[in-house]
Amino acid sequence: MKSSAHSVFIFSFILYYTLANFQPAHLNVVTKFEKKDSITYFERLMINAGLKLVVDYDSTIKVKLLYSTTDNFMRKDIYGDFDKAYLLPYVCKRLAAAQKYLKSKHPGYSLIIYDAARPFICQQMLWDYAPLSASQKPLYVSSPRKTSLHNYGAAVDVAIVNENNVQLDFGTPFDFFGEESQPQKEQQLLTQGKLTSKQIENRKLLRDVMKAGGFSSIKTEWWHFNAASRKIAMEKFKLIK
């Protein structure tokens, strides 16, 4: 009897231990995308592509990757715990120069990065989930077939915050899909009363600062700036994948 009770105890213990540690196969798949793993994975991809941390070039530049939060058009955290801004070394230098120029004009202001190098797999997600019509989508999201300069660490999404860490008013939020986001329509939007002269002035400040650092703006998004053409990037830089 004693021996049988002992066996039951051992069996119960093994059963309990097995059940407590049991994970169905489909959950194991999910585990692979858990935050700790994805941060390591994405950062490794960036380091392998020769990218550097922006804050190592200028620690005063603020970073808040909005795809690492749910505060983006997808309402999904697609970066997990990956929340660092990586760019190609020469792009980091250009951004540091832009920050220096901004601070020479407005010492209390700072650039804030909303997105920098973006893994190619995330580009596919943005393309797949963007709530836009087929004709509108290419205006705001680069097709994975063409790739985005973000996928090489050669583009950055930025805004400016004041001394209280409050973002200046640029007329729309980051990733707002509508004509109000488009620098090419600013004058028309001002006439229509959809943008104020102050909002346009803030955008001009951002463009001046980024241009001083060596970036070019685009016609459709006030927050996006390029440090290379797509042709050069595709020829010379590594795709982050």
Ligand SMILES: [Zn+2]
């Ligand atoms: Zn962008």
